[in-house]
Amino acid sequence: MRLLSSLLSSSALLPHNFTSRLRVPVSFQSHYFPRLFSMDSSEASLRNALSQNLSAVEAQGNAVRALKAAGAAKPEIDAAIEALNALKIEKASIEKQLQAAVSGGGGDGSLNRESFRQTVSNTLERRLFYIPSFKIYRGVAGLYDYGPPGCAVKSNVLAFWRQHFVLEENMLEVDCPCVTPEVVLKASGHVDKFTDLMVKDEKTGTCYRADHLLKDFCNEKLQKDLSISSEKAAELKHILAVLDDLSADQLGAKIKEYGITAPDTKNPLSDPYPFNLMFQTSIGPSGLLPGYMRPETAQGIFVNFKDLYYYNGNKLPFAAAQIGQAFRNEISPRQGLLRVREFTLAEIEHFVDPEDKAHPKFADVANLEFLMFPREEQMSGKSARKIPLGEAVSKGTVNNETLGYFIGRVYLFLTRLGIDKDRLRFRQHLANEMAHYAADCWDAEIECSYGWIECVGIADRSAYDLHAHTEKSGVPLVAHEKFAEPREVEKLVIAPVKKELGLAFKGSQKNVVEALEAMKEKEALEMKAALESNGEVEFYVCTLGKNVSIKKSMVAISKEKKKEHQRVFTPSVIEPSFGIGRIIYCLFEHSYYMRPSKAGDEQLNVFRFPPLVAPIKCTVFPLVQNQQYEQVAKVISKSLTFSGISHKIDITGTSIGKRYARTDELGVPFAITVDSASSVTIRERDSKDQIRVSVEEAATVVKDVTDGLRTWEDVWSTFPHHASASAED
């Protein structure tokens, strides 16, 4: 998310979701952030070496020319040329090292990442995991369809989300519309602040994100122009690091300074100006009720807080949850499935007493240990490291138990889906990334070919959202804590004597009364003391713009003891918010691998989806085309359907090896091959191991392993193994 003005002052204004959650331009910048302070030393020294080498090459070149001009002896000239060539070889070598260093460490830099991505995307698009939407009409940037296997993966991920969060935690799930009237998003701050800075090609009118252009310029310069000095490189890296914090003016100035033009036409660009990212529409036929497609699902929960609190028996804590579409009218969407104009969010709003953020089930996750990247580590240029969650909470790295509990649950959720735990880290927001009201915020970031991608944000948003809607709607969104025993409290009572004030101030009486009643405790007690000693006091009435004289008879100020039966307060909100499409894309990359075919003549694609998310759990193949085998296949198919196991029969005459390869590429974990009328084989995708089971047992075995009631290892040790030459071609 683009911040609006300069660095720290702006973040104090940012409403919900305005920190980077799911909005940070997916890049390496947060990754690079430490380099703002400690530029990678090898890169810097290489740049220095290159710069020295270039000077040396130039000097030696001049020397050779001078020798030639002076008609020096051949051996002398040859020696000088040899020295020049050696310098040039050194130059090539430094350039190669530097190239490797800037493209991401070792030799497997961004080029390899891109080619890996291309391979995965080709497979995904060819097998219809996803499809650019409206393709026959040349598509629309930032809109994608999930085709059959992608759609199945998505609905499996959502079903597991519901099981893991809603069901296990007894959350209150709601389902609110996408169409949202302006007043709601005015209260939340989105109407005013949900913007990105945009520049226009001054001749064609084509729009670009200002920060993207600046980012591209810096990255290109850093990666392709090896001749820039290490100072210049540090400057460009600094810009990348603070890109999110640049104001429109600052961005505009940099674009001018670097002479950045429109990428396609090289035309000059306009100054940057804010563009609201919500899709606007109009509700009803009158044109008088503006509305937007919601940019997040959370607001639907906040506006229902009162009813949900009642539904929960007026008890805290409780969590509400919502799965649904959200919309962001990106200026120029890039990065495929990661930055799209419509996406599925799954959000949880856990409401809790701000004075008690303990969590009764925290012990269940306290022993988990995974990569965490606390603020301090980022600032001091260190890397993410494994920290036991219990320690992170007890040491105060993570603000409170409830936040910690959700971090742990998110870790379990993602890894059970099949996200590689070594490419998953929880990164704490830096001070300038967080809104002023937020108590703490951690992003679950997953590493893929685009870098570390923010996929889940887990934020303690304090009471901000409920406050904002209370204020705008006039409906108090608060909780009550009934005291076991009434508590005695001292309260200040200011009682203006209206008769006396009326006589003294006539038409201004109302202003004086209001000013008296509005006094803070300290001021009132001072007035009380002054009145008691002097009988009269000067009092500034702001709405009159002058002092008036208040006499003892005009106001009674006292402290009274009152009994209170309850505490009324605005709950804090702890919000885990999941970008489902991003998680799925990362899952695709983490699940993908290639292995040689049996003949070794080609590389085959495999997705190692766990059964939980696999789009189809099982295939059923008759080994050869044969009525009897097909009949058996149909019987097994029927029992699989009865057990609710999604599957596919393939009765084409294709070789069994080809049929296995075809389903490996869809990530189908099990294949039942019918090669007799009484028993069949079940093959596991990744090990390619096969067991032999009776026709009657086949569906049950697959169901048990799919549902996680048995492991494949368990099944493998129970049933006879099958090793047939016909199994793979």
Add this chain to the structure above:
Amino acid sequence: MRLLSSLLSSSALLPHNFTSRLRVPVSFQSHYFPRLFSMDSSEASLRNALSQNLSAVEAQGNAVRALKAAGAAKPEIDAAIEALNALKIEKASIEKQLQAAVSGGGGDGSLNRESFRQTVSNTLERRLFYIPSFKIYRGVAGLYDYGPPGCAVKSNVLAFWRQHFVLEENMLEVDCPCVTPEVVLKASGHVDKFTDLMVKDEKTGTCYRADHLLKDFCNEKLQKDLSISSEKAAELKHILAVLDDLSADQLGAKIKEYGITAPDTKNPLSDPYPFNLMFQTSIGPSGLLPGYMRPETAQGIFVNFKDLYYYNGNKLPFAAAQIGQAFRNEISPRQGLLRVREFTLAEIEHFVDPEDKAHPKFADVANLEFLMFPREEQMSGKSARKIPLGEAVSKGTVNNETLGYFIGRVYLFLTRLGIDKDRLRFRQHLANEMAHYAADCWDAEIECSYGWIECVGIADRSAYDLHAHTEKSGVPLVAHEKFAEPREVEKLVIAPVKKELGLAFKGSQKNVVEALEAMKEKEALEMKAALESNGEVEFYVCTLGKNVSIKKSMVAISKEKKKEHQRVFTPSVIEPSFGIGRIIYCLFEHSYYMRPSKAGDEQLNVFRFPPLVAPIKCTVFPLVQNQQYEQVAKVISKSLTFSGISHKIDITGTSIGKRYARTDELGVPFAITVDSASSVTIRERDSKDQIRVSVEEAATVVKDVTDGLRTWEDVWSTFPHHASASAED
């Protein structure tokens, strides 16, 4: 859906979903349609009787006054008065009968329906099954949230839909965005035709649906004004029957004729004009790419036909399916959850060879027998009647087996959800309701307090949609049938001899060549014959606007035999389309009943949801507040969670009877009550029967009955019964 011009001519233009599917103003009009031809005889005779009676009352009143004026004898006057009173009593009686007749038959007319609806809605809103969206901001008409139990019912319905249709039929499910560029909806016809006719209050600008105002006027007149003649009543009923077919001009004329004014202000109304029902927006920042929120999910499937066909191995038939949000910017939404501005659709597009609409699994549903309401029965004023599905297809009442198969599957789907089969009928569209291209169309209508509501439309849409997108996009959306043997076909070959034509016609040669090549077979064969006999023929070239003389040397015309290897054709689409919100609302009404509390002092609400759709499957209650019982409750809760059974623990000290009542009102089918450390009771909601099972077995028993592996009757006959006074208070 409002038709656009007059009756039959318009429907020939109507694109997808433009017949009434999910769009017919929910009313009794189709129900009343037969009365257009045969007005209910008792009502007509009552109106006649009332009119005669009124004349008689008037005459007798005059007679009494005349006698009095003439100073007649008291006995004579008394007798006349007695006769007048008798007539008045008769009048009251006729009015009462007529009132009953017009308000829907017996004494349980629309008033009872409305009070029933009020009772159900109160319960639904109080228990947060649904909530008017953005309530704290005074809401937005036509937008509703599902609260926790409603949301759970919805996700159960969708999960079952996926199981029953997608999984069992191996459909290809896709997931496309809601934001849709204009070009797609231009091709489908929505941009031009997806409109309702609107009138505006000429002073305040408030908008109304023109047909709603006319409908309300007619209904009000018919139900409240008993003095109208039977001719007038017939006229009003005729209008109600043809309301959907009235043009803007016709509607405007009727509104003028009846002097209908704005309901709130009584101000005059504008003429009716079309208002497009799509929410419009703009994609991207340029403002140059208009878009809409999709009004249905079907288009996302049609535009992907080519890829899906390929995914299915280039084989027909196959079905694609999609669940998702759809949007219709209603002019003035009414009728609660039934007509909303945003709703969930579940749509299936089954693609089939137009020459073979047989279905291999039709036998599975052929023996089903349920209420069907064919076109003929509607036209002749009969009622829906039970017809075996096999018979309906074999007699041609239902156009083809595939359409019939889906009708059967929809019947099974709805009744398994808990829809009362006696309040479910399949109504065939009348000729004027169907688009010209549609082969046949049936609506699953469910009767609720609003009348018979169209909840699922099942239409054979022929090749319309694929044709429309082929034409607009230029991408052929077609299927291929490879012939087992190549087939020999005779083809006409027209070969203009360009050299000769060039010499003769110079610059006009191209026009002549094109005209020759464009000849239809008959014309070409006539030319061939003429050239063979005369050597020359006069030929009109349209683009030249004149005749030219064609010689035998200028063109060779022949018929040649060619071998064709495949047939290329556009598949037909059979489309079952489900309005999920409407189904759920009807389910709420069908599941609701009241029963007295044990003390008999109050009526308790119950929803008899089957376990499949119940929002929570089970509650766990410790009988009394007691640590040991609470511990047992937690153990059972854990195993329920492990089994994926949604449940709720209630450890409040409330009486067990109250706790049962509270969950009956949410439709929870089973309650486990902990009254010992070793065994517990399980109570079934509707029978209130209780069995006793061990703590270890409790979760399994509930899971088995919930998953449909055992019935309650089975469980009831297996376990000891429990009858405790404490069970109900």
